[in-house]
Amino acid sequence: MSDGFCVIGLERNGQHFRSLRPLPRRGYAWRSFPYRRADKVAFEFLAAVAIPPHTEDRGTANDRKVGFVSESELVGSLRQAEVAPSVKGMFGCDVHVSRRGGEAIYVLPAEATRSICGCDIASIRFTFHFYPKIRATVVLKSGERLESLPLVDADWTEFINVLAEQMDDPVRIRSRLDGLFKSLVYPQIQSSPFRFVRIGLCRPDREGLCWFMLDSLFPLPKKSWLE
Helix, strand or coil: CCCCCCCEEEEEEECEEEEEEECCCCCCCECCCCCCCCCCEEEECCCCCCCCCCCCCCHHHEEEEECCHHHHHHHHHCCCCEEEECHHHHCCCCCCCCCCHHHHEEEEECCCCCCEEEEEEEEEEEEECCCCCCCCEEEECCCCCEEEEEEECCCHHHHHHHHHHHCHCCCCCCCCHHHHHHHHHHHHHCCCCCCEEEEECCCCCCCCEEEEEEEEEEEECCCHHHH
């Protein structure tokens, strides 16, 4: 998020998992969060009123790291949490295309039953035309497409920004990123057994709409892909 990190985790729920979003003392975004993805963190949960569709929100205190899991364990757990094979099934409601033109999609907050959902994907492509803003097109295994998803995955955003900083021609950054991903990064994603995304809903905007965004993409990026 522009003013910090939006954090969401998993809590065991019987034989499965459910998503919980630990909130800082004030607001929704952590200005500083000392943990990384796949860390196991203990929280004391406080009473909090969750406003639909962000029913996963919880107030927290006294956080501490208690371990970590591998990427394969993490993806396995995510696949046991909220998942859906279709776009409409993600949030249990109708999906609408942007009224402003373009292909971004949204839901109405009063209709959605949750704000995060995972799904296995067939492929993904990033758009760097508006870098440093990055958008993605995701093709689900059902054949459905999610177009123009803002990328908010912190690990992937950091990976792309590091690549961009190493390019000595700022005029060609966008085209060079596009070429690098086509030749080196997409083949790594396509060959991974962890091809999985989590789609999130942003907080309602001024018009009261919750837009889709690319919350997480697995596999996580690795520097070794570029060596």
